[in-house]
Amino acid sequence: MKAAIFQGPEKIQVMEWKNPVCGDDEILMKVEYCAICGTDVRTFFHGHKKVIPPAIIGHEITGEVVEIGKNVKGLLKEGDRITPVTSIGCGHCRLCKKGLYNLCHDTKALGYFYSGGFAEYMIIPEAAVKQKAWVVLPYSISLLEASLIEPLSCVINAQNYLQIQPGDAVVIYGGGPIGFMHAVLAQASGAERIIMLDPAYGRLEKFASLFSNLTLINPLVENTVERIKKITDGSGADVIITACPAKQAQIESFSIAAPRARISFFGGLPKDDSVISIDSNLIHYYELSVFGAFASNRSDYQKAVDIISSKKIDPSRFITEVIPLKDIERGIRMVKDGSGLKVVVKVQE
């Protein structure tokens, strides 16, 4: 088969690779599309501790089941169109027993520990089979559209905590695909006002034109706190989401929060620079809630399927580029420089 083999920082090569063989407890899928995630970009440039080269990365995967191991009974059938779930837990810890595989201490993910989707064929490993780590796609969703399910599921996991309601003012730091997914989902929940900020303002403006009713702020030329207070009649934002790896966004979120605001630190900070200082009295007196969000689980994937098939979001707004596997490095660089919003690799020729 053809596969994009990650060989170390800034080295990825599309080449002939051995076909994966389906074990008795595994499932073999033919990958149709795999979208490029921000973490794939980071892995490409800097490596990743769970990705040991030579490796096949990519976890925003859609395709078709082509072979089922002989011990796997009654779960899927050949020809089923699926999106696999990325996080695979150990299966026996307290968190896994609750279905919180994304938070298992020993989580092993597809496209990191296990081979991922930038290859024509991929194994769903035994641990994933035990967790039924996939969603079956209805025919109302194309496989291309389904490449948004994984990132959307992560956004859904975060917004589960935020309880966005009609009338809410929502501020989103970060104008990448995740920021826009947060915006569209918040609109679907009835948010009255969506305010997006990004110092890469040209890119923010360009992609915001694909969506409607977004208020944009350039934090490099405007006083963000004053502007948001003004927009919200002095009260501040009800929901704040930091969809970027920026300390400043996390710190500032407390200054723009309305009483009872819900804050999501969606994006992590660089691990050697992740300490911030906050005035905890703001949390106390304003009754603020601060939530984390990391990856997602099957139930979030299922909600993403439902949202896409009910047309609450339009995937074509997000997918700005579809490229062949041989151009994967160009695609990664497009995501990095912000010239594409969601760049999807069409794996099969």
Ligand SMILES: [Zn+2]
């Ligand atoms: Zn992703």
Ligand SMILES: [Zn+2]
């Ligand atoms: Zn576990």
